[in-house]
Amino acid sequence: xxxxxxxxxxxxxxxxxxxxxxxxxxxxxxxxxxxxxxxxxxxxxxxxxxxxxxxxxxxxxxxxxxxxxxxxxxxxxxxxxxxxxxxxxxxxxxxxxxxxxxxxxxxxxxxx
Amino acid sequence: xxxxxxxxxxxxxxxxxxxxxxxxxxxxxxxxxxxxxxxxxxxxxxxxxxxxxxxxxxxxxxxxxxxxxxxxxxxxxxxxxxxxxxxxxxxxxxxxxxxxxxxxxxxxxxxxxxxxxxxxxxxx
Numbered sequence: 001x002x003x004x005x006x007x008x009x010x011x012x013x014x015x016x017x018x019x020x021x022x023x024x025x026x027x028x029x030x031x032x033x034x035x036x037x038x039x040x041x042x043x044x045x046x047x048x049x050x051x052x053x054x055x056x057x058x059x060x061x062x063x064x065x066x067x068x069x070x071x072x073x074x075x076x077x078x079x080x081x082x083x084x085x086x087x088x089x090x091x092x093x094x095x096x097x098x099x100x101x102x103x104x105x106x107x108x109x110x111x112x
Numbered sequence: 113x114x115x116x117x118x119x120x121x122x123x124x125x126x127x128x129x130x131x132x133x134x135x136x137x138x139x140x141x142x143x144x145x146x147x148x149x150x151x152x153x154x155x156x157x158x159x160x161x162x163x164x165x166x167x168x169x170x171x172x173x174x175x176x177x178x179x180x181x182x183x184x185x186x187x188x189x190x191x192x193x194x195x196x197x198x199x200x201x202x203x204x205x206x207x208x209x210x211x212x213x214x215x216x217x218x219x220x221x222x223x224x225x226x227x228x229x230x231x232x233x234x235x236x
Contacts, residue, residue, distance in 0.1 A: 037222075043157075049149075060224070098219075101147075101159035101162070103158065103159065106156045
Protein backbone atom coordinates (compact mmCIF):
# COMPACT_ATOMS: atom_id res chain seq x y z
CA UNK A 1 0.00 0.00 0.00
CA UNK A 2 1.13 3.52 -0.69
CA UNK A 3 1.52 5.53 2.51
CA UNK A 4 0.70 9.22 2.35
CA UNK A 5 2.37 11.41 5.00
CA UNK A 6 1.22 14.96 5.58
CA UNK A 7 3.00 17.68 7.51
CA UNK A 8 2.21 19.55 9.57
CA UNK A 9 -0.78 17.85 11.18
CA UNK A 10 -2.09 21.21 12.32
CA UNK A 11 -1.42 24.85 11.65
CA UNK A 12 -2.81 28.11 12.89
CA UNK A 13 -2.70 30.99 10.44
CA UNK A 14 -3.51 34.67 10.64
CA UNK A 15 -6.02 35.76 7.98
CA UNK A 16 -4.22 37.14 4.96
CA UNK A 17 -1.09 35.13 5.63
CA UNK A 18 0.07 32.17 3.53
CA UNK A 19 -0.13 28.53 4.46
CA UNK A 20 1.59 25.45 3.12
CA UNK A 21 0.90 21.74 3.55
CA UNK A 22 3.26 19.00 2.51
CA UNK A 23 2.26 15.53 1.34
CA UNK A 24 4.80 12.79 0.70
CA UNK A 25 4.00 9.42 -0.81
CA UNK A 26 5.93 6.21 -0.20
CA UNK A 27 5.99 5.52 -3.93
CA UNK A 28 6.00 7.67 -7.02
CA UNK A 29 2.56 8.79 -8.13
CA UNK A 30 3.69 9.38 -11.70
CA UNK A 31 2.06 6.96 -14.10
CA UNK A 32 3.63 5.87 -17.36
CA UNK A 33 1.04 7.91 -19.22
CA UNK A 34 2.42 11.07 -17.64
CA UNK A 35 -0.47 11.61 -15.24
CA UNK A 36 0.25 12.08 -11.56
CA UNK A 37 -2.55 10.75 -9.38
CA UNK A 38 -2.38 13.18 -6.47
CA UNK A 39 -5.44 15.05 -5.22
CA UNK A 40 -6.31 17.44 -2.42
CA UNK A 41 -9.56 17.64 -0.48
CA UNK A 42 -10.86 20.01 2.16
CA UNK A 43 -13.31 18.87 4.80
CA UNK A 44 -14.97 21.80 6.49
CA UNK A 45 -16.43 21.20 9.97
CA UNK A 46 -19.55 19.05 9.79
CA UNK A 47 -19.34 18.67 6.04
CA UNK A 48 -18.26 15.93 3.64
CA UNK A 49 -14.92 16.45 1.92
CA UNK A 50 -14.79 18.56 -1.20
CA UNK A 51 -12.32 18.37 -4.06
CA UNK A 52 -9.79 21.20 -4.24
CA UNK A 53 -7.03 20.10 -6.61
CA UNK A 54 -6.61 17.28 -9.07
CA UNK A 55 -3.50 15.86 -10.71
CA UNK A 56 -1.26 17.91 -8.43
CA UNK A 57 -1.88 21.41 -9.67
CA UNK A 58 -5.31 21.75 -11.28
CA UNK A 59 -7.94 23.65 -9.36
CA UNK A 60 -11.38 22.05 -9.36
CA UNK A 61 -14.33 24.11 -10.51
CA UNK A 62 -15.09 26.99 -8.16
CA UNK A 63 -11.88 26.73 -6.13
CA UNK A 64 -10.37 30.17 -5.55
CA UNK A 65 -7.05 30.94 -7.20
CA UNK A 66 -5.42 31.55 -3.84
CA UNK A 67 -5.10 27.75 -3.74
CA UNK A 68 -2.27 26.19 -5.70
CA UNK A 69 -0.62 22.81 -5.85
CA UNK A 70 2.84 21.75 -6.84
CA UNK A 71 5.22 18.84 -6.73
CA UNK A 72 6.14 15.69 -8.55
CA UNK A 73 7.02 12.07 -7.98
CA UNK A 74 6.64 11.60 -4.24
CA UNK A 75 6.69 15.16 -2.86
CA UNK A 76 3.73 17.51 -3.14
CA UNK A 77 2.61 20.77 -1.62
CA UNK A 78 -0.68 22.61 -1.27
CA UNK A 79 -0.29 26.35 -0.88
CA UNK A 80 -2.81 28.95 0.16
CA UNK A 81 -1.52 32.40 -0.74
CA UNK A 82 -3.75 34.35 1.63
CA UNK A 83 -5.75 32.38 4.15
CA UNK A 84 -9.38 33.36 4.69
CA UNK A 85 -11.78 32.35 7.42
CA UNK A 86 -13.64 29.98 5.09
CA UNK A 87 -10.45 27.93 4.60
CA UNK A 88 -10.81 26.43 8.08
CA UNK A 89 -11.03 22.65 8.07
CA UNK A 90 -8.98 19.54 7.50
CA UNK A 91 -6.97 19.12 4.31
CA UNK A 92 -6.28 15.66 2.92
CA UNK A 93 -4.09 14.49 0.09
CA UNK A 94 -5.03 11.30 -1.71
CA UNK A 95 -3.44 8.99 -4.27
CA UNK A 96 -5.16 6.73 -6.78
CA UNK A 97 -2.26 5.37 -8.80
CA UNK A 98 -2.93 2.06 -7.11
CA UNK A 99 -6.40 0.60 -6.84
CA UNK A 100 -6.13 0.75 -3.06
CA UNK A 101 -6.60 4.52 -2.79
CA UNK A 102 -5.00 6.06 0.28
CA UNK A 103 -5.31 9.39 2.07
CA UNK A 104 -2.90 11.34 4.18
CA UNK A 105 -3.67 11.72 7.87
CA UNK A 106 -5.09 15.18 7.36
CA UNK A 107 -3.87 18.66 8.27
CA UNK A 108 -6.12 20.80 10.43
CA UNK A 109 -6.08 24.48 9.53
CA UNK A 110 -7.26 26.95 12.14
CA UNK A 111 -7.49 30.71 12.06
CA UNK A 112 -5.56 32.71 14.66
CA UNK B 113 -27.74 19.09 -9.41
CA UNK B 114 -25.82 16.00 -8.36
CA UNK B 115 -27.20 14.38 -5.23
CA UNK B 116 -25.91 11.38 -3.35
CA UNK B 117 -27.98 10.23 -0.41
CA UNK B 118 -26.74 7.42 1.79
CA UNK B 119 -28.99 5.31 3.97
CA UNK B 120 -28.95 2.09 5.95
CA UNK B 121 -26.65 3.07 8.80
CA UNK B 122 -27.43 2.42 12.43
CA UNK B 123 -26.43 0.51 15.52
CA UNK B 124 -25.42 -3.10 14.93
CA UNK B 125 -23.82 -5.73 17.14
CA UNK B 126 -20.35 -7.09 16.44
CA UNK B 127 -20.42 -10.00 14.03
CA UNK B 128 -23.68 -8.92 12.41
CA UNK B 129 -24.32 -7.58 8.92
CA UNK B 130 -25.62 -4.34 7.49
CA UNK B 131 -26.37 -3.08 4.00
CA UNK B 132 -25.79 0.52 3.02
CA UNK B 133 -27.42 2.19 0.04
CA UNK B 134 -26.64 5.32 -1.91
CA UNK B 135 -29.31 6.90 -4.10
CA UNK B 136 -27.84 8.97 -6.91
CA UNK B 137 -29.45 11.66 -9.01
CA UNK B 138 -28.53 14.60 -11.20
CA UNK B 139 -26.11 12.76 -13.46
CA UNK B 140 -25.96 9.72 -15.72
CA UNK B 141 -25.25 7.19 -12.99
CA UNK B 142 -24.29 4.30 -15.23
CA UNK B 143 -21.51 6.32 -16.84
CA UNK B 144 -19.45 6.71 -13.67
CA UNK B 145 -17.49 4.64 -11.21
CA UNK B 146 -18.61 4.99 -7.61
CA UNK B 147 -16.88 4.61 -4.27
CA UNK B 148 -17.41 4.23 -0.56
CA UNK B 149 -15.17 6.20 1.81
CA UNK B 150 -15.45 6.02 5.57
CA UNK B 151 -14.42 8.18 8.48
CA UNK B 152 -14.33 6.99 12.05
CA UNK B 153 -15.57 9.69 14.45
CA UNK B 154 -12.84 12.27 14.87
CA UNK B 155 -10.48 10.41 12.53
CA UNK B 156 -9.27 10.68 8.95
CA UNK B 157 -10.62 9.40 5.65
CA UNK B 158 -10.29 5.79 4.53
CA UNK B 159 -11.21 4.59 1.07
CA UNK B 160 -13.29 1.43 1.48
CA UNK B 161 -14.28 0.25 -1.96
CA UNK B 162 -14.88 1.27 -5.55
CA UNK B 163 -16.81 -0.12 -8.50
CA UNK B 164 -16.46 0.80 -12.16
CA UNK B 165 -19.36 2.05 -14.24
CA UNK B 166 -20.25 -1.44 -15.51
CA UNK B 167 -19.24 -3.36 -12.37
CA UNK B 168 -16.38 -4.87 -14.34
CA UNK B 169 -13.72 -3.55 -11.98
CA UNK B 170 -14.02 -3.65 -8.19
CA UNK B 171 -11.55 -2.85 -5.47
CA UNK B 172 -11.48 -3.07 -1.69
CA UNK B 173 -9.34 -1.83 1.12
CA UNK B 174 -7.44 -4.62 2.84
CA UNK B 175 -9.33 -3.84 6.06
CA UNK B 176 -12.66 -4.89 4.52
CA UNK B 177 -11.67 -7.40 1.85
CA UNK B 178 -13.62 -10.62 2.23
CA UNK B 179 -16.19 -9.00 4.54
CA UNK B 180 -17.67 -6.17 2.46
CA UNK B 181 -19.23 -6.39 -0.99
CA UNK B 182 -19.85 -3.40 -3.22
CA UNK B 183 -22.49 -3.52 -5.92
CA UNK B 184 -24.58 -1.22 -8.04
CA UNK B 185 -27.92 -1.26 -9.81
CA UNK B 186 -27.69 1.10 -12.75
CA UNK B 187 -31.39 0.76 -13.48
CA UNK B 188 -32.14 2.05 -9.98
CA UNK B 189 -29.32 4.64 -9.89
CA UNK B 190 -28.16 3.03 -6.68
CA UNK B 191 -24.90 1.96 -5.05
CA UNK B 192 -24.71 -0.58 -2.25
CA UNK B 193 -22.29 -1.82 0.36
CA UNK B 194 -23.03 -5.14 1.99
CA UNK B 195 -21.07 -5.34 5.23
CA UNK B 196 -20.68 -8.56 7.20
CA UNK B 197 -18.71 -9.77 10.21
CA UNK B 198 -18.72 -6.23 11.50
CA UNK B 199 -16.32 -5.22 14.25
CA UNK B 200 -16.02 -2.11 16.39
CA UNK B 201 -13.28 -0.94 14.02
CA UNK B 202 -15.93 -0.55 11.33
CA UNK B 203 -17.70 2.18 13.29
CA UNK B 204 -17.64 5.22 11.04
CA UNK B 205 -19.50 7.60 8.82
CA UNK B 206 -19.77 5.98 5.40
CA UNK B 207 -19.73 8.35 2.44
CA UNK B 208 -20.80 7.55 -1.08
CA UNK B 209 -18.64 9.37 -3.64
CA UNK B 210 -18.89 9.82 -7.39
CA UNK B 211 -15.81 9.32 -9.53
CA UNK B 212 -15.08 12.21 -11.85
CA UNK B 213 -14.07 10.11 -14.85
CA UNK B 214 -16.79 8.83 -17.18
CA UNK B 215 -16.31 5.16 -17.99
CA UNK B 216 -13.33 5.10 -15.65
CA UNK B 217 -11.82 1.83 -14.54
CA UNK B 218 -11.09 3.06 -10.99
CA UNK B 219 -7.35 3.69 -11.38
CA UNK B 220 -6.54 7.40 -11.40
CA UNK B 221 -10.05 8.00 -10.17
CA UNK B 222 -11.00 10.73 -7.77
CA UNK B 223 -14.19 12.11 -6.31
CA UNK B 224 -16.02 15.23 -7.38
CA UNK B 225 -19.21 14.73 -5.37
CA UNK B 226 -19.83 13.21 -1.96
CA UNK B 227 -22.94 12.42 -0.01
CA UNK B 228 -23.38 13.56 3.56
CA UNK B 229 -22.76 10.11 4.93
CA UNK B 230 -24.54 7.55 7.06
CA UNK B 231 -23.28 6.55 10.50
CA UNK B 232 -22.60 2.91 11.27
CA UNK B 233 -22.03 2.11 14.92
CA UNK B 234 -20.85 -1.37 15.81
CA UNK B 235 -21.33 -2.02 19.48
CA UNK B 236 -22.71 -4.62 21.83
